[in-house]
Amino acid sequence: MDQPHRIVAELIKIAEHADAFRHGSEDFYGPLNLTEVHCIHWIGILDHANVTKVSNEMGMTRGAISKICKKLLQKQLIESYQEPENNKNIYFRVADGGKDIFEAHKVTHNQKFGEKINIVKKYDADEQAVILRFLMDINGLVESSLEKIYATPSDVD
Amino acid sequence: MDQPHRIVAELIKIAEHADAFRHGSEDFYGPLNLTEVHCIHWIGILDHANVTKVSNEMGMTRGAISKICKKLLQKQLIESYQEPENNKNIYFRVADGGKDIFEAHKVTHNQKFGEKINIVKKYDADEQAVILRFLMDINGLVESSLEKIYATPSDVD
DNA sequence: TCCTTTTTGTTGACAAGGAAACAATCGTGC
DNA sequence: GCACGATTGTTTCCTTGTCAACAAAAAGGA
Secondary structure, eight states: OOHHHHHHHHHHHHHHTHHHHHHTTOOOBTTBOHHHHHHHHHHHHSTTBOHHHHHHHHTOOHHHHHHHHHHHHHTTSEEEEEETTEEEEEEEEEOHHHHHHHHHHHHHHHHHHHHHHHHHHTSOHHHHHHHHHHHHHHHHHHHHHHHHHHSOGGGOO | OOHHHHHHHHHHHHHHTHHHHHHTTOOOBTTBOHHHHHHHHHHHHSTTBOHHHHHHHHTOOHHHHHHHHHHHHHTTSEEEEEETTEEEEEEEEEOHHHHHHHHHHHHHHHHHHHHHHHHHHTSOHHHHHHHHHHHHHHHHHHHHHHHHHHHSOOOOO
C-alpha cells in the first residue's frame, strides 16, 4: 500500500472510531449514558439553555432532547425555570445533584482535549501548516458531500 | 485561535461528520437504507459471506445483521445457500435482483475513494509523510481510548 | 465413542432517536 | 387592538440496533 492509500486508510480509521475520538473513554457516570452527560454539559455551558439551543449544539432533534431533559429533571440533575416576560420558553440549569457530573465531565473533557493538543505540538510550525491545510481540504470534501445530501433534487445534476 | 487549536478543531469537525466522510452523499437506493446497501456490499465482496463475517466487517452485532439479511432475502436482493459438509452455517450471495445495487454502490464508493486519494496526491512525498505520521499518532490516541473502554468493568448499576 | 465447550444464527425485549403532528405562546403586521 | 405565521416544547409512532437467551450444529477432548 503506497503512501496516499495509507493516509486514506488512517482517515477512514479515525472516522470509524469517531465516537472514541470525540469522547475517548470519558464518562462512566453510573446509570447515565454519554448523551445524557453531554446534555448536562451543554445545559451547564449555555446561558439560558433550552431544548432548542441544546438540540442545535448536540445535532439532535428537539424531540430527543426534550425526552432526555425530562429524564434528567426526574433525576433532579437539572432544574427548569422561566422568565417573567416569556411564558413559553423553558430554561434549564444544572441542579445541585448534577454539579458533580458536570464538573467531572469537564475535567475529563479538558484532559482529552489536552492530549490532542499535545500530539499536535510535537510537530513544528511548518509541519502543522501542512496538517492544517490537509485537514481543511478533507473537510471541504465532506462539506460538499453534505451539501449534496441536503440539496433539493433540482439542484443535483 | 492558534494553529494547534485550529488543527484539533478540524479533526473534531471530521469526527462530527464521520458518516458523511465515510459515505459522502452516496447511496440513494429508494427503499434501502445505507446499512442495507453496505450489507449487500459485503455479501458481494466476501467469499462465503455469512452473518458472522458480515457483522465483523460492519462492526455490528450478529443479531442486527441477521435481521437485515432476513429483509434482504424477502426482497430477493440476496439469496442463501449451504455447503453439504456443514449443516449449520448459512451463506449468502447477491441475487440477480441485488446486482444492480451492488454495482451502483461499487461505482460511487470507488468514486468517493478516488476523491480522497486525489486530495492526498496534491501533497508531495515529504508532506504526505508528515500527514501520515500525524494521523497514525491520532489513531494511537484513539486506540488507547478504546482499550480503556473495553478494559473498564461494566458492572455499574 | 460420549460429553463438554464453541460457534452460529435467530428471536424477543428493550432503549435511543428521528419524523411528524400537535398545542401553546410569541411576535410581527395591519 | 387583532390576526396570522413562526417558535417552542411535547408526544406518539416508527425504525434501528443492542443485549441476552436460546436451539442447533460443530469441534474437541477423554
